[in-house]
Amino acid sequence: MKILCVLYDDPINGMPKNYPLGDLPKIDKYPDGMTLPSPNGRDFKPGELLGCVSGELGLRKFLESNGHQLVVTSDKDGDDCTADKELVDADVVISQPFFPYYLTRKKMESAPNLKMAITAGIGSDHVDLQAAMDHKIDVVEVTYCNSRSVAEHIVMMIVSMVRDYHSQYAIVNNGGWNIADAVQRSYDVEGMHIGTVAAGRIGLDALRKMKPFDVHLHYFDRHRLPEKVEKELNLTFHDSVESMVKVCDVVTINCPLHPETEHLFDETMINKMKKGAYIVNTARGKICDKDAIAAALKSGQLSGYAGDVWFPQPAPNDHPWRSMPHHGMTPHTSGTSLSAQTRYADGVREILECFFEKKEIRNQYLIVKDGELAGMGAHSYSKGTATDGSEEAAKYQKK
Numbered sequence: 001m002k003i004l005c006v007l008y009d010d011p012i013n014g015m016p017k018n019y020p021l022g023d024l025p026k027i028d029k030y031p032d033g034m035t036l037p038s039p040n041g042r043d044f045k046p047g048e049l050l051g052c053v054s055g056e057l058g059l060r061k062f063l064e065s066n067g068h069q070l071v072v073t074s075d076k077d078g079d080d081c082t083a084d085k086e087l088v089d090a091d092v093v094i095s096q097p098f099f100p101y102y103l104t105r106k107k108m109e110s111a112p113n114l115k116m117a118i119t120a121g122i123g124s125d126h127v128d129l130q131a132a133m134d135h136k137i138d139v140v141e142v143t144y145c146n147s148r149s150v151a152e153h154i155v156m157m158i159v160s161m162v163r164d165y166h167s168q169y170a171i172v173n174n175g176g177w178n179i180a181d182a183v184q185r186s187y188d189v190e191g192m193h194i195g196t197v198a199a200g201r202i203g204l205d206a207l208r209k210m211k212p213f214d215v216h217l218h219y220f221d222r223h224r225l226p227e228k229v230e231k232e233l234n235l236t237f238h239d240s241v242e243s244m245v246k247v248c249d250v251v252t253i254n255c256p257l258h259p260e261t262e263h264l265f266d267e268t269m270i271n272k273m274k275k276g277a278y279i280v281n282t283a284r285g286k287i288c289d290k291d292a293i294a295a296a297l298k299s300g301q302l303s304g305y306a307g308d309v310w311f312p313q314p315a316p317n318d319h320p321w322r323s324m325p326h327h328g329m330t331p332h333t334s335g336t337s338l339s340a341q342t343r344y345a346d347g348v349r350e351i352l353e354c355f356f357e358k359k360e361i362r363n364q365y366l367i368v369k370d371g372e373l374a375g376m377g378a379h380s381y382s383k384g385t386a387t388d389g390s391e392e393a394a395k396y397q398k399k
Helices: 060-065 082-087 105-109 129-134 147-162 165-173 179-183 201-213 227-233 241-245 290-299 338-356 375-380 390-395
Strands: 002-006 069-073 092-095 116-119 138-141 193-197 216-220 235-238 250-253 277-281 302-307 366-369
Touching: 002 082, 060 069, 060 338, 069 082, 092 338, 105 129, 116 338, 129 138, 129 366, 147 165, 147 201, 147 250, 147 277, 147 302, 165 179, 193 201, 193 241, 201 216, 201 227, 216 241, 227 235, 235 241, 290 302, 366 375
Parallel strands: 002 069, 002 092, 092 116, 116 138, 193 216, 193 250, 216 235, 250 277, 277 302
Antiparallel strands: 138 366
16 A cells, blocks of 8 residues: 655754654553553654654555555645645645645545545544545544644643743853843732633543642533533533633633634634633644734734744744734644654654554544544544645745
């Protein structure tokens, strides 16, 4: 079979010759008891850079030794890109949320052999799920592989944004000692009201990690948490996003992107928030209206916006989030730490082993199966697509 793997570019100065840490902590299970990916083999050392083109997710030896063809590229956007050319006779396509290959209906229809789309990570909205259902293309992802990585990133962003760390760091780098400038937008997180839109694996973990800061915790989710969890964390449940954002100083967005959540945070929703609130979005960029966010930061309706998700990805050079005031944006890195890469590379291999051997893939990994939403997909997504507009990614030009 032919496997097309679309990964982000190698480091500018080449692959690392060594790494800061010699090994990774040993983790066997996720908090809910689910075991980590368990492939039959591994052809890399945990902690290596695997998510870029030369890293190849550690798959080449495994695939080629079993008679399969592996094509790896980062050229994924625009007319005549390598990924589109290689897709036409591919059986499996692998992509990452951090540097997504937008698998639209048109692209699926160009690939009659395509049987499966694998997300090396979590979040499969870069695939037109409705088209995948219509064309009986299975969609799978490595559920939970980087959820805790993202939750850590959320906590980092909340604290650094409220304390205005970015401005203070810039002052030092510029040779200054301007303390008044450094603290004029800096506050304590303690006592603030923190709320999450969706309290699944990432949202709930972020709340748990914020609890020691002595904050008030809130959540909205269409699936209410067990009473014992609400009591344990002293959580306030809201039956609508509008209800929650009215009382929160910080809102973290952790829901999947699908037609019901696309542009959920538009001008109307942002104006229902407390004046001067902060938003952290590590879910998907398209959940927020990009122009409404930029305008709210300029007007002061929002005090800050941080996240690592954009739409499209990579973001065009003139994307307003690159230059808007009081932002703490990163490229989509929250779920691709070296620790997370080991887990999602293992997970991709586990999925491929099951696929080749015609064994059942873990139900938790399933998004679309046999033409229907399945597994985690049935829990988290609605039918339809959120890939419209993805062609804008071709406007990004490397510096």
